[in-house]
Amino acid sequence: MKLASMNLHIKNGRVIDPANGIDGVSDLFIADGKVLAIGAAPAGYTADLSIDATGLIVSPGFVDLSARLREPGYEYKATLESEMQAAMQGGVTSLVCPPDTDPVLDEPGLVEMLKHRAKTLNQAHVHPLGALTVGLKGQALTEMAELTEAGCIGFSHAEVPIEDTTVLLRAMQYAKTFEYTVWLRPQDAHIGRGGIAHAGPLASRLGLSGVPVMSETIALHTIFELMRATGARVHLCRMSSAAGLELVRAAKREGLPVTCDVGAHHIHMTDADIGFFDSNARVTPPFRSQRDRDAIRAGLLDGTVDAMCSDHTPVDDDEKLLPFGEASPGATGLELLLSLALKWADDYAAGQHAAGASPLARAVASITSDAARVAGLDSGTLSVGSVADVCLFDPAARWTVQASALASQGKHTPFIGYELSGQVQATIVAGHVAYQRAVAPR
Amino acid sequence: MTLPTNPSQLDAEALYATLLAQVKTGLAGVANVAIVGIHSGGAWLAERLAADLGLLPRLGVIDVSFYRDDYAQKGLHADVKPTQIGFDVTGATILLVDDVLYTGRTTRAAINELFDYGRPARIMLAALVDRGGRQLPVAADFVAASVTLPATQALVLQRAATGQPGQFTLTIE
Amino acid sequence: MTTMLNPQLNKHGELQHLLTIEGLPKSIVNHILDTASSFVGISDRDVKKVPLMRGKSVFNLFFENSTRTRTTFEIASKRLSADVINLNIQASSASKGESLLDTIDNLSAMHADMFVVRHAQSGAPYLIAKHLIDTRQAHVHVVNAGDGRHAHPTQGLLDMYTIRHYKKDFTNLTVAIVGDILHSRVARSDIHALTTLGVPEVRAIGPHTLLPGGLEQMGVRTFTNMDEGLKGVDVIIMLRLQNERMSGALLPSAQEYFKSYGLTPERLALAKPDAIVMHPGPMNRGVEIDSAVADGPQAVILPQVTFGIAVRMAVMSILAGTQG
Numbered sequence: 001m002k003l004a005s006m007n008l009h010i011k012n013g014r015v016i017d018p019a020n021g022i023d024g025v026s027d028l029f030i031a032d033g034k035v036l037a038i039g040a041a042p043a044g045y046t047a048d049l050s051i052d053a054t055g056l057i058v059s060p061g062f063v064d065l066s067a068r069l070r071e072p073g074y075e076y077k078a079t080l081e082s083e084m085q086a087a088m089q090g091g092v093t094s095l096v097c098p099p100d101t102d103p104v105l106d107e108p109g110l111v112e113m114l115k116h117r118a119k120t121l122n123q124a125h126v127h128p129l130g131a132l133t134v135g136l137k138g139q140a141l142t143e144m145a146e147l148t149e150a151g152c153i154g155f156s157h158a159e160v161p162i163e164d165t166t167v168l169l170r171a172m173q174y175a176k177t178f179e180y181t182v183w184l185r186p187q188d189a190h191i192g193r194g195g196i197a198h199a200g201p202l203a204s205r206l207g208l209s210g211v212p213v214m215s216e217t218i219a220l221h222t223i224f225e226l227m228r229a230t231g232a233r234v235h236l237c238r239m240s241s242a243a244g245l246e247l248v249r250a251a252k253r254e255g256l257p258v259t260c261d262v263g264a265h266h267i268h269m270t271d272a273d274i275g276f277f278d279s280n281a282r283v284t285p286p287f288r289s290q291r292d293r294d295a296i297r298a299g300l301l302d303g304t305v306d307a308m309c310s311d312h313t314p315v316d317d318d319e320k321l322l323p324f325g326e327a328s329p330g331a332t333g334l335e336l337l338l339s340l341a342l343k344w345a346d347d348y349a350a351g352q353h354a355a356g357a358s359p360l361a362r363a364v365a366s367i368t369s370d371a372a373r374v375a376g377l378d379s380g381t382l383s384v385g386s387v388a389d390v391c392l393f394d395p396a397a398r399w400t401v402q403a404s405a406l407a408s409q410g411k412h413t414p415f416i417g418y419e420l421s422g423q424v425q426a427t428i429v430a431g432h433v434a435y436q437r438a439v440a441p442r
Numbered sequence: 443m444t445l446p447t448n449p450s451q452l453d454a455e456a457l458y459a460t461l462l463a464q465v466k467t468g469l470a471g472v473a474n475v476a477i478v479g480i481h482s483g484g485a486w487l488a489e490r491l492a493a494d495l496g497l498l499p500r501l502g503v504i505d506v507s508f509y510r511d512d513y514a515q516k517g518l519h520a521d522v523k524p525t526q527i528g529f530d531v532t533g534a535t536i537l538l539v540d541d542v543l544y545t546g547r548t549t550r551a552a553i554n555e556l557f558d559y560g561r562p563a564r565i566m567l568a569a570l571v572d573r574g575g576r577q578l579p580v581a582a583d584f585v586a587a588s589v590t591l592p593a594t595q596a597l598v599l600q601r602a603a604t605g606q607p608g609q610f611t612l613t614i615e
Numbered sequence: 616m617t618t619m620l621n622p623q624l625n626k627h628g629e630l631q632h633l634l635t636i637e638g639l640p641k642s643i644v645n646h647i648l649d650t651a652s653s654f655v656g657i658s659d660r661d662v663k664k665v666p667l668m669r670g671k672s673v674f675n676l677f678f679e680n681s682t683r684t685r686t687t688f689e690i691a692s693k694r695l696s697a698d699v700i701n702l703n704i705q706a707s708s709a710s711k712g713e714s715l716l717d718t719i720d721n722l723s724a725m726h727a728d729m730f731v732v733r734h735a736q737s738g739a740p741y742l743i744a745k746h747l748i749d750t751r752q753a754h755v756h757v758v759n760a761g762d763g764r765h766a767h768p769t770q771g772l773l774d775m776y777t778i779r780h781y782k783k784d785f786t787n788l789t790v791a792i793v794g795d796i797l798h799s800r801v802a803r804s805d806i807h808a809l810t811t812l813g814v815p816e817v818r819a820i821g822p823h824t825l826l827p828g829g830l831e832q833m834g835v836r837t838f839t840n841m842d843e844g845l846k847g848v849d850v851i852i853m854l855r856l857q858n859e860r861m862s863g864a865l866l867p868s869a870q871e872y873f874k875s876y877g878l879t880p881e882r883l884a885l886a887k888p889d890a891i892v893m894h895p896g897p898m899n900r901g902v903e904i905d906s907a908v909a910d911g912p913q914a915v916i917l918p919q920v921t922f923g924i925a926v927r928m929a930v931m932s933i934l935a936g937t938q939g
Contacts, residue, residue, distance in 0.1 A: 201829025205637070207737040207764030207800060210828075276622065276745075277738025321716055323736035327764070462776075505653060508665035508932070512931025517629070521644070524653040558662035 006048045007031045007421075009041075009432055013053025013392060018062060018357060018365035018430070019381035028058055030388040033431035038382060041102055049433070056425055059364050061093025061124075061389035063371040063380045065261050065309035066237065069095075069335055071117065072110065073102025078314035080117055084407035085335065087124040088435035090310070090334040091424040093389035094372070094379045098183075099131040100158035106131040107144045108150035112368050115151045125389070126378065129156040129183055132171050136163040141171055144180055153271050153375055154235065156183035157438035159284060163189040164223060176329035181233045181376065186219040186244060187285070196325050197272040198240075198288040206274065208324065210285055213241040220247045227256050236260035238311060240285035242295030249304045259374045260304070262296050263311035264340035265331055265414065269293070270345075273414050279320050279327035280414045283313075293375050297348045300366060306342075307371035310337040314410025332410030339420035341367050344393055346421070360395065388431040397423035448589075454599065454610035457586035458487070462494055464584040465537065469495070476500040476534045480552050480596055481523050483541030483599035487570060490607055491539060500534075502527040509551035530538050532561030541599035543569035546580030564566065571597060571612070622744040625753070629937045632744045632757040633930050635766040643757065644811055648776050650929035651922070657694060658921065667932045668697035672727040675701045676718070677760070678734040683729040684760055687920070688731045691927035695935075697729075715739065716746050723747070728933060729756045737763030737800075756925075756934040764800050770895050771804030773926040775812060777919050778850055781891050785809070791818040791844055791886075793876060794854030795825045795902055797865075801895045803833075805852055810834045820844035821876060824865040841876050848886040853878055853894045856903050869902045879905045883913065891915045 008030040015038055020123075022038065029045055031034040036042055067087065094344055097107035097114075106116070108311040111128050118126035130152035134140040144155055151374035155175055162168045175182050197203040199210025207280050208303040216239070224247070227234055239245055240258050251258050269287040281287060299305035313330025341363040349359030357365070372380030379389060401418050403411040427435040449474040458568040469475055477497055480489025485503040503526050507519040538552055549567060556562060568584040573591050591597060596615045621638060625631040630643055657663055673692040675685050677819050685701060691701045704718065713721075719730070732740050740759040747755050761767040775785075777867065782788060790809055796802040809817045814852070819830055830837050838844030845851065847902045860866050892914045894905075900906045908914060 200829065201832040204827040204829035205803070205833060207762070207766070207803060209764075279742075305728045319712065321714070321742070323715065323734065323739040323742055325738070327735045507653070508667050513667055513936055517938070518650065518933050522650050522653045524656055526656070527618055554666070558664065 002066040006431065008388070008428065008433070009014065009044060009045075009047030009050045010053050010058055010390065010392065011050060013058035015058045016361050016364050017382040018361050018373070019060075019369035020383060022382070023358065023361050028390065030390070030428070030431045033388055034388050035382050035384055035388050036280070037384060038170060038411060049275045050197065051392065051426065051433075056392045056394050057360075057364075058391070059391050060368040060380050060382050061391045061427060061429065062091050062337060062367045063375065063377060064092045064095040064312070064334065064337060064367070065307055065313035065371050066263075067092070067095040067097055067310055068100075068314065068330075069097050070314055071114065077316050077319075078440070081121065082407060082409045083312070083314065084118065084121050084123040086312075086332075086334040086406065088427045089407045089424060090336070091391035091393060091427050092310075092334055092337050093391065093429050094127065094377060095154070096127045096129060096153065096375055098156055098158045099129050100136060100160070104131045104136050105129070105152070106134050106147075108134070108143070108146045111147055111150040111152055116406060119230050122432070123429060125379070127375065128152070128154045129154050131155065132157045132182065133162070133167065136160045138164060138167055141174055145178060148178070148180065151379065154181040154183050156237070157185070159185055159187075161185075161187050161189035161219070163416075165226075168222075169226050169230065172226050172230045172234070176230050176232040179233070181235055183235045183237055184223060185237045185285075186216045186223060186239070188218045191215045191218060196282065196286070197274060198286045198292075200271060200289055202271045202274065206277065212245050213288070215293070216285070217247060220244055223254060224251050224258070227258065228251065231257075233257040238263050238266070238285055239296065239299070239305065240266060240288050240294045245295050245304050252304065256415040259308045261307045261309050261371075261374065262300070262305050264333060264337050266293070266309050267296055267300065267308060267341060267344050269414055274324070277324040278398050278414065279322060279324050280331065280412050280416060282324055282327045282329050283331055284329040297344060300344065301349055301352055301362070306374050308337075308341060308366045309371065310334050312408070312410070314408055315412050316409065317411070320412045330410070331413040332406060332408045334408055335406050336401065336413060336415060337367060338393060338424060339399075339422040342418060342422040346357040386427060390428040391424060392426040392428075393422060393424045395422050397421065399423050446494065450614070452587060452589070452612045454570070454573070454612040457612075458490065458610055461487075461568060461570055461584060461586040462491060465491060466584070468584060469537065472535050474534050476502060476529050477537045477539060478502040478504050478527065478552075478556065480538065480540045480548060480577050481505045484539045486599065486601045486608075487541060487568075488539040488612070491537075491568075493607070500529050500554065502529065504552055504555055506551035506555060509555045511547055511551065516608070525555065527559050531556060531562050533561070533563050535564045536562050536564070537566050537568055540569045541569070541570050542597045543580070543585070544575050545571045546576045546578035549580045550578055570599065573597060609611055616726055622748060625937060630933055631753065631937045632740070633768050633934060634740050634744060634757065634759045635765070636768045636771045636804050636811065639811065641811050644775070645774070647772055647926065647933060648779060648928050650933060651772075651776055651925040654694075654925035654928040655922065658924070663692050664696050666696045668692065668695035668728075668935050671697045671935060672726060673697045673699050673729045673731060673931070674722050674727045675699065676704065676712070676722070676730050676732045677702065677851065678704050678732075679689060679761070681761070684733065687923050688758075688760060691924050691931060694924070695932055697931075705782075715742065719743055719746060720750075723755060725750055727755060729758065729786075729931065731758045731760050732762070733760040734762050738766035738779055739763070743928040748849070754938070758930060758934065761800055764798055765803065765917055767798040767804050768799050769923070769927050769930055771814060772930065773919060773923040774805050774893060774895070775808045776922045776926050777915055778891075778895060780918070780922065781915060782849060785812040785814050788849045789812050789816040789818065789847060790850040791820055791848045792851065792852045792854065793820040793841065793878065795856055795860060796821055796830070796854065797825045797827045797935065798857070798860070800856050802854060806833050806835055815867055818844050818848070822866070825860070841882060842885055845885040846883055849890055851878065851883070851886060851890060851892050853892065853904050855895065855897065856899055869899075872903055877901070877903060877905060878908050880907050880911070883908055896920070
């Protein structure tokens with residue numbers, strides 16, 4: 001019997017499907033790798049496999065807008081196998097990877113190879129972003145049409161600022177020709193160059209060179225001007241400041257075709273979490289002030305921030321156990337995405353009494369339907385007929401973030417040692433159970 | 443010399459008078475004498491002796507914190523005071539003064555410290571009270587009283603804050 | 616949020632590493648200064664040593680070149696009868712592959728008792744201290760001899776010792792720090808020490824390009840006009856201006872800097888008549904300070920050096936006596 005044609009019945013779980021406004025205890029019926037029905041069993045349906053999801057939440061598999069798989073080129077930091085396993089354990093069934101691999105994803109052959117490698121693992125769907133310029137050097141345009149044909153869902157400049165504004169203008173004009181989305185980090189090429197922490201009183205005290213908020217806002221002004229001139233659609237990656245979010249809010253009101261995301265860590269951490277120079281808190285963009293973090297939390301609630309992502313960046317010990325300024329920036333995130341989304345719901349959204357969907361449903365939306373919409377993917381929902389990517393998770397299960405609990409080769413996060421809520425029990429990709437948490441013997 | 447006395451009957455001022463008389467006799471005719479008191483009780487006694495013997499220009503005070511042998515166990519003492527030796531140690535006959543002579547370790551430390559200042563001709567030791575319990579071969583040249591005390595008790599010299607000179611009292615803690 | 620506790624103090628509240636003055640209880644700062652006064656007299660003796668650290672090994676681990684600081688630590692260690700090993704680790708040998716922590720592990724295996732560390736990165740000594748605690752080597756102590764822009768605690772302490780020596784009471788002083796405060800670990804340590812010891816007014820004087828944000832939160836009043844800033848001041852701490860500042864678009868030239876921010880006799884006269892002039896050294900004569908002032912009666916720059924040895928002896932002897 002082929003895996004894809006297995007009839008899978010998930011029963012008694014609380015089904016949360018924000019795209020379709022579903023939130024209640026129900027059954028889910030899967031056949032031929034697709035969602036067949038929610039609620040009553042379709043006539044003549046017999047399940048090949050039944051999963052009892054009592055006490056669990058049944059949601060669309062998570063869509064992660066940024067996860068570094070470190071292939072090609074950085075295999076010493078992590079491999080496709082380990083990181084795809086991490087995605088499964090984190091409930092992530094679709095992920096977008098940035099083009100800053102080695103070599104950079106600027107040639108169709110590289111993209112095809114990556115997609116092929118990922119496909120053979122039968123785990124998450126991998127959607128690469130192509131490089132906006134050749135080698136991410138900020139000079140020559142890449143073959144965007146060819147790259148899209150190879151599987152790229154958009155074009156990004158990863159964390160490398162484009163110095164020549166004319167090049168960015170041309171890239172956006174060209175992308176607009178084919179209605180491709182340009183994914184950009186709003187950071188000025190020079191202001192805050194070499195900075196390693198949020199430019200504020202804390203960085204001053206600790207003697208750390210700072211990245212001012214101005215680096216983000218100046219870049220945003222430039223990007224919005226270029227959008228007005230070209231009409232290009234832009235997705236802003238990893239917003240970090242209150243001032244920046246205010247500019248996005250205004251741009252959306254104006255009607256510019258812009259979306260933005262935040263890294264899951266940035267919803268919770270501030271520059272104070274650097275503590276005594278903890279290099280686990282060395283990330284980019286840096287964790288900013290409490291005011292900025294609060295604006296990010298509020299932005300998720302009012303829709304200014306369209307989605308949250310893990311910004312998964314595996315960094316090994318050799319590159320983290322260094323003085324703060326020498327450590328490589330980045331934190332592991334695939335296996336924390338769910339817990340951090342739930343933590344936002346618990347810590348913040350629950351206290352805001354906003355009308356509409358429950359905080360939990362909002363949190364799920366930010367990592368499923370909203371994220372999919374941003375990426376232009378046909379995922380993140382349990383709509384009848386859609387590919388059956390499903391996540392079963394226990395929102396109340398507590399777990400401690402430690403190296404042994406993580407499948408990723410990236411063991412560094414400022415949440416190390418924390419106890420978090422929310423644990424994936426099973427991950428289903430295209431109707432087949434790709435991951436199931438080992439149950440402890442009773 | 444002196445018979446063991448009941449510690450609760452000690453009259454510090456009377457003992458000082460005894461010590462002063464002994465020292466006066468013992469140092470009669472000796473050249474190049476200097477008096478060095480071990481901080482803090484010994485320093486008070488030395489001050490009084492120097493005044494009574496007309497030797498104030500040859501008075502020094504020593505803090506043995508940097509020469510103690512229990513630094514590895516106890517760390518640096520919380521209350522270190524500067525050592526002040528204003529005269530040339532080399533060739534001097536130094537009367538080292540302490541309030542209570544016990545194990546002898548403080549005396550050993552003080553002697554080591556003095557030798558880092560120069561080469562004395564002679565060192566003599568004066569103590570107000572000898573409570574026995576020596577752990578090193580150290581003996582006082584001048585002692586006003588001998589007592590025995592359990593190891594858990596300490597004999598402490600105090601000096602009144604007012605009065606010129608401040609009155610001495612001995613208490614058991 | 617970090618799970619690392621303040622690594623400077625052990626669980627009894629005693630100093631086991633000296634990493635920064637920030638967060639040190641006032642009692643510990645005063646204890647260091649008091650102990651230092653006992654060490655000052657040692658330099659005048661025949662035998663300029665005390666046996667406190669006899670048999671202990673002090674490793675001077677300098678990742679950033681500094682002959683003068685290294686020398687004063689070496690003198691201080693030797694006056695405590697310790698054995699001193701100097702390691703100048705240039706950037707090139709670090710790039711040969713050995714990480715900072717590997718270097719520490721290797722030296723610990725050679726039974727180091729104390730590391731005196733200078734590093735270009737803010738926070739490097741914390742990494743070392745945390746590593747020693749994690750690997751259960753609580754008997755090995757770390758002294759921060761300067762980390763990036765963050766702290767130079769022994770300089771801060773010797774500056775306080777100097778001020779105490781000349782001015783006695785901290786609680787009625789106005790102290791001005793002049794120069795490149797943005798890049799200065801000395802300035803940061805001085806600011807923390809002054810506020811801890813209760814100095815009511817601490818001033819920072821410099822052009823906007825050299826004043827970091829967040830000084831007000833550290834308890835400092837900022838001035839960009841030096842004449843204004845020096846009025847009625849009791850203590851002036853001059854900072855060295857490094858040549859790199861001119862190439863980083865922070866300042867146009869040394870001549871212009873001297874015109875607006877150099878300490879000349881005329882400017883010195885704006886301060887109190889008995890004001891003292893301090894400088895951590897080495898001085899750039901004619902750039903931040905006029906020779907007439909540097910060699911004048913109000914300068915206490917050379918006594919700072921003498922006090923520096925006593926203060927370092929105090930720090931090292933207090934640390935070496937602390938159990939883990």
